[in-house]
Amino acid sequence: MYHLKAIAIAGMGFFTGAYDLFCISTVSKLLGRLYFQQPVVVEVEDMVIGVALVGTFMGHLVFGYLGDKLGRKRVYGITLTLMASCAVGSALSFGSTPKSVLGTLYFFRFWLGCGIGGEYPLSATIMCEYANKRTRGAFMAAVFAMQGVGIVFAGLVSMVVSAIFLHYNPAPADYVWRIVLVLAAFPALATLYWRMKLPETARYTALVEGDGKQAARDMQAVLDVPIAGEQEKIARYRAANDYPLLSCEFARRHGLHLVGTSTTWFLLEVTFYCLNLTQKDVFPAIRLTSRPENLNALKEVFQISRAMFLVALLGTLPGYWVTVAIIDKIGRRQIQLIGFFMMSVFLLAMGVMHGNHNRVLFALLHALTVFCASFGPNCTTFVLAAELFPARLRSTCHAISAASGMAGAITTAYAVQNLNLTGSMFTIKKALIMLAITNFLGFFMTFLVPETMGRSLEEISGEDDNASVSVDATEMSREDGNSPILIKERNKSVRQ
Secondary structure: OHHHHHHHHHHHHHHHHHHHHHHHHHHHHHHHHHHHOOOOOHHHHHHHHHHHHHHHHHHHHHHHHHHHHOOHHHHHHHHHHHHHHHHHHHHOOOOOOHHHHHHHHHHHHHHHHHHHHHHHHHHHHHHHHHOOOOOHHHHHHHHHHHHHHHHHHHHHHHHHHHHHHOOOOOOOOHHHHHHHHHOOHHHHHHHHHHHHHOOOOHHHHHHHOOOHHHHHHHHHHHHOOOOOOOHHHHHHHHHHOOOOOOOHHHHHHHHHHHHHHHHHHHHHHHHHHHHHHOHHHHHHHOOOOOOHHHOOHHHHHHHHHHHHHHHHHHHHHHHHHHHHHHHHHHOHHHHHHHHHHHHHHHHHHHHHHOOOOOHHHHHHHHHHHHHHHHHOHHHHHHHHHHHOOOHHHHHHHHHHHHHHHHHHHHHHHHOHHHOOHHHOHHHHHHHHHHHHHHHHHHHHHHHHOOOOOOOOHHHHHOHHHHHHHHHHHHHHHHHOOOOHHHHHHHHHHHHO
């Protein structure tokens, strides 16, 4: 029950973050119509979506670093508070001119993104360090799967609110986007109290702060069994793994792991955000939306929200929960390899067939690509980036990996979206083929990360091996006169 409670508390942050990031895409066109009297204003869409991504990038790095320096619990409540307050601020964006209203909105969206960015390393690290090795992957994937639920609700809420306001004549459309944005504050506020009640993880207390007795008390409260704090052993664990991020020792032991988690996350997000930005080409193909010039502002919001809701419900959400079901059975790396490979195949097929008249098949391939992204690397990059690194650097390394992914999203938002995709069939075909190549690169970069299924965090990161050798050598020096041969043989036995 404690683990289920932790999943709900951590997962609600991802629910809120996903809702915040994706609900804006349902109303961004409405903002252009309201304040500039145009159906499509690319600059407004770029800024209102992109500024939150830049904030998320910054939030990854800042809160990830603080999570290792100050503790997971101390900064965990800050991210949720920031998200809730900035959701309210975004909805109340004010100004005497259209540009000033949007400028206020951009300001709050940036800080909202910072809060969302902090959720990634902190939630991943806390859930990772709470879980046991047998079900750790499923627990972490379940936290991340709340992102899919948030995307579904972003479409559902926007659809319901726009449908209600369609009955008004004239409709006060300016209230629609404000109501959609402010509703994100409620799940964050509802979870804040329980998040503040979570204890610090025992791994951080013991392996980073070095307080074995407090770690034992925290574990007793969770497990309801007596546990003794082995202070001397913990001191040796810390001494054997006391190396900074920018050191030759870290580079030797985890350098390739960090390259692997960072590059795969970057390559994934390039594709993931491209898929979201090109949905406007897929929605008309399956007749979920009409052409913008044939719709009024609220009808357009309703149709975009409905399409987004259906795609998330039938493609994105199932992918997340399939991963939850099987991640501890077939392994993280295997799922990531399958996901990248199948995405490459489907994107290549979409690129080859683009321009013919079989639009239903094109839409099906798009849905399968979205499913494979959610099922594969979208979950596993989140899990692996937390499991592979030692406790004193876990949050920071996850933050670096997540920030690399967000750099891919920003690249897509600011560069790919400005390509003249609608003016050239060749350009769309070329973009899809390039995305297929991008995923093939992700497939090969996955081999830089080892499989982590079924192993403890200390075994994965190498903390227990070095510490065991250190502890064993100290004990033998007391017992056996510091015999090098005996120490070598006994250390070999410990590693085995």
